[in-house]
Each structure stands twice: as C-alpha cells, then as structure tokens.
Amino acid sequence: MTELRELIPGVLAALVHRGADFATAEDAVQEALIRAVEAWPAEPPADPKGWLITTAWRCFLDLARSDAARRNREVRVFDEPERGPAVSTDETLRLYFLCAHPRLTPASAVALTLRAVGGLTTGQIARAYLVPEATMAQRISRAKRMVSGVRLDSPGDLGTVLRVLYLVFNEGYSGDVDLAAEAIRLARQLAAAGDDPEADGLLALFLLHHARRPARTGPDGRLVPLAEQDRTRWRRDLIAEGVEILQAALARDALGEFQAQAAIAALHADAQTAAETDWVQIVEWYDELLRFTDxxxxxxxxxxxxxxxxxxxxxxxxxxxxxxxxxxxxxxxxxxxxxxxxxxxxxxxxxxxxxxxxxxxxxxxxxxxxxxxxxxxx
CATH class of the missing domain: 1.25.40 (Serine Threonine Protein Phosphatase 5, Tetratricopeptide repeat)
Structure with missing residues (x-):
C-alpha cells in the first residue's frame, strides 16, 4: 500500500486547485485519510491517489453543504473530479509556497506546512517549537483561515520555504517521523527550479548530514556521538555531491546561513578521524553564521x-x-x-x-x- 503520508500534498493541492478553501480542504483530506485506513486493508484501490482525491472532494462537498445549511446561504456546488487515474505531477512544492504565503508570519507558515504538507501531528510541531499543544493548535487554525481562498499559484516567500524544509528535515532526522528523505527530495526540486545559492546551500546541508545517518546509531539502536562514529559507514557519494553543490554556491559570493551551516558540515565530513577535525575553521564558520542568525x-x-x-x-x-x-x-x-x-x-x-x-x-x-x-x- 502506498504510504498515505506521501499522498497528502497532492490530494490537498488537487482540492485547492478545484476551488476548495484551504481550511475546509485540509479537514476533508484528513477525513479521507481516516476512511482510507478503514477501507484499504480489505480492498486496496488500484489508484490510491485518485481514490483519495475523489473521497476528499466528496468530504469537502459534505462539509461545504453542511456549513451552508448552518449559515442559511447558497453555496456553489462544484463538479466532482473526473474519473480515471490521478494526475501524477508533484504539487507538493507549490503547496509549500502556498503555506509560506506573505500573509502569514514565518512561525505560522512553518507550523501550517508541517501540519498540512509534512503530515506531522500538532503535538510534534508543538514540541519542535517548545510551546503547549493547545497554543500550536490555535496557531495552525488561524493560519489555515488566513490562506483560505488564496490561489495555489500565489507567490510565497522563499526564505520561509527554506526554513520550513529545514525544520522538516530536522524532524525527520532526529524525531519520531522520518521526513528527511522527503525534505531532500523537495530541496532538490527547489534548487533545480530556481537560481538561489541559499537553496543550493540548504540542499548541500541536507546531503552532508544525511550522509552520516547510517553511523548515528549502533546495531542495538544506541545513539553514537559524532566523535565515536564509524566513518567508513558514512555515505561518501552524498558527501561528494553535497560538497560539489556547496562549492558552486559559495563561488557565487552571496553567503547565507544555510551555506555557512553546510560549510561546517563539510568540514566534519572531510575529517578522516575525529582528531583530524579542523575545529579552528569550524569556529570561524560559526562566526560567519552568527552574522545571519544570532x-x-x-x-x-x-x-x-x-x-x-x-x-x-x-x-x-x-x-x-x-x-x-x-x-x-x-x-x-x-x-x-x-x-x-x-x-x-x-x-x-x-x-x-x-x-x-x-x-x-x-x-x-x-x-x-x-x-x-x-x-x-x-
């Protein structure tokens, strides 16, 4: 069965494209996911994404009609999606930009994206922000209302999108939801679609950190500190790719915080042993990083x-x-x-x-x- 988490962005984007307001669409997608969990084990669909889109759209119409009845007003009824296989184009990155809309504060944009696109629970996002879950629930609810009615192709803020991807990667790398691979996939899209050295720096940072992942835990699941890791288990292909991307970004002489972080990661990756780590240069890069984020x-x-x-x-x-x-x-x-x-x-x-x-x-x-x-x- 296709991972439900991977289908959420495309399904949500399909509803918003068809005119559903964001807040109601997100609720409809969550309801469709519940129905999928109940129905799929007995009868898996041939086209999981198409099944979810159709079911979510029907849920949206039910919600819209219910709201219309409560408010005693007429609601426009949209056509049901055409039958047949769902379009396979990846709408996830466009959905990230919607969630990073200028109407939202960066904190709200990040929280909304992690919830609606990343599939994290409100509790997981609250822990990332060190705030009570009720506070985060209110923040996400407000953010959903603010982007309702905004077209999917409306411009978002690139800096916010980068911060969103950074938090998604960190949650996947060290938290209880594995989203690191998804963050890398989206970072590749973002770097390829634009011409921004910081987007390249973020991708390089992800690759360099992800390269060390096989050595972060022992066979018994124990955490292995960086200094004690078996560096032969590091993925040298990802390190080489990350360093190449970083060098090209730095050559453009437009340094930013993600490039500085990637430079620190590259210095760790370059050391054959912990004792050979160039800590003096790492401190210098931290000083550069502090110029961008105190x-x-x-x-x-x-x-x-x-x-x-x-x-x-x-x-x-x-x-x-x-x-x-x-x-x-x-x-x-x-x-x-x-x-x-x-x-x-x-x-x-x-x-x-x-x-x-x-x-x-x-x-x-x-x-x-x-x-x-x-x-x-x-």
Whole structure:
C-alpha cells in the first residue's frame, strides 16, 4: 500500500486547485485519510491517489453543504473530479509556497506546512517549537483561515520555504517521523527550479548530514556521538555531491546561513578521524553564521566548537554566557566538564540532561555516559 503520508500534498493541492478553501480542504483530506485506513486493508484501490482525491472532494462537498445549511446561504456546488487515474505531477512544492504565503508570519507558515504538507501531528510541531499543544493548535487554525481562498499559484516567500524544509528535515532526522528523505527530495526540486545559492546551500546541508545517518546509531539502536562514529559507514557519494553543490554556491559570493551551516558540515565530513577535525575553521564558520542568525542554539554549538579548538576551559567560558534553559545546554556543559577532567560535575549534569531529554535514544546515551563516568570515579 502506498504510504498515505506521501499522498497528502497532492490530494490537498488537487482540492485547492478545484476551488476548495484551504481550511475546509485540509479537514476533508484528513477525513479521507481516516476512511482510507478503514477501507484499504480489505480492498486496496488500484489508484490510491485518485481514490483519495475523489473521497476528499466528496468530504469537502459534505462539509461545504453542511456549513451552508448552518449559515442559511447558497453555496456553489462544484463538479466532482473526473474519473480515471490521478494526475501524477508533484504539487507538493507549490503547496509549500502556498503555506509560506506573505500573509502569514514565518512561525505560522512553518507550523501550517508541517501540519498540512509534512503530515506531522500538532503535538510534534508543538514540541519542535517548545510551546503547549493547545497554543500550536490555535496557531495552525488561524493560519489555515488566513490562506483560505488564496490561489495555489500565489507567490510565497522563499526564505520561509527554506526554513520550513529545514525544520522538516530536522524532524525527520532526529524525531519520531522520518521526513528527511522527503525534505531532500523537495530541496532538490527547489534548487533545480530556481537560481538561489541559499537553496543550493540548504540542499548541500541536507546531503552532508544525511550522509552520516547510517553511523548515528549502533546495531542495538544506541545513539553514537559524532566523535565515536564509524566513518567508513558514512555515505561518501552524498558527501561528494553535497560538497560539489556547496562549492558552486559559495563561488557565487552571496553567503547565507544555510551555506555557512553546510560549510561546517563539510568540514566534519572531510575529517578522516575525529582528531583530524579542523575545529579552528569550524569556529570561524560559526562566526560567519552568527552574522545571519544570532541564534542561541548556534552560540551553544559554537561554544562546544571553541572547547574543541581552544580547550574545554575556553568552551566553558563561552557557554557560561548563554541561557542555561537552552535545549541541550546541560548536556553540552556536561561534555565540556568531562573534557576538562571535572568528572563529578559532568556526572551530575549528564543525569540532569537525561531527565529532560525528549528523544529516548538521547536520554539513554546521556544516562549511559553518566554511568560510565561513575565507574571511572570509583
């Protein structure tokens, strides 16, 4: 059976193309998906996408007529989609631009896209933003209402689309929904369709990070830190492609935040061993990155890089200037204290970090690290 998640964008786009307002169309698609889950195991359709479009359109008409009855007004009734195989053209990227419409704030655009196109649940998006689920539900609902009635070919904001893809990739790479491959596919489309070095930089970043994925976990599912990964398992084909794309983007002399991030990833990928990593140059690239985004998370990552380049004391001095409430702050501080030989402090911080970790593999890794240091102390 075709993965339902892969069909959502095309089905939603088909309804919007036919004149359905975005908010009602999204509700209709969700209802069609529920019916698919119920019906397909017993009788899988020959054309899953066509089945979903037809079913979703009927759901939309039901919703529209119900709304008309409640409001005591006449509603235009659209023709049912023609029968036959669904058009195979990929509307996903155009749908991303709709969700990145200028009417929306970047945060709302990202949340709407992750929900409507990426297929993430409201709870998953809320965790990504560190806000209550009810708050995120309200944000998504408002965003859906704002883009209702907007044509699918209306212009969106490229910067917002890039940020959307970046968050989708991160959710797929480290979260509980595997969307990394989808983000790479869409980034390829975006880079090929336009002429923007930042789109190329984003694609290069995805490829370089994805290349390390086979080594991120051990056979037992345990998280393997970058310094301990078996680099022979890294996909050199993706690294070579990512570096080539990045070099072409940098040559255009229009540096942006995604190109800077990709340059950092390329330096990690270039090192044959962890000891050969050029941390001095990585710190320099973090300084470039901070010119574009004064992100506390970037400053935290830079502090760890400073610790590797100039010694753990320098790293601890840099991290002391940051908010202890940052995600992974405590784990980073634990690592730097460990490198400085302050094992008791490191144990305490690893335990504290494990208690707040959102990802099970990360929590288990931090717990094991604390136990290993306790053994050394004993």
């Amino acid at each position: 992100s506390p998370v970037v400053r935290l990552n830079r502090a760890v890089a400073v610790g590797a380049a100039d010694g753990p004391r320098a790293g601890l001095a840099a991290i002391a200037e940051l908010d202890p409430g940052l995600p992974r702050y405590t784990a980073s501080a634990a690592y730097l204290h460990e490198q400085a030989g302050e094992l008791e402090q490191a144990v305490r911080l690893y335990v504290e970090a494990a208690g707040t970790a959102q990802i099970v593999a990360e929590r288990d890794h931090l717990t094991r690290r604390a136990a290993e240091l306790r053994q050394r102390l004993a």
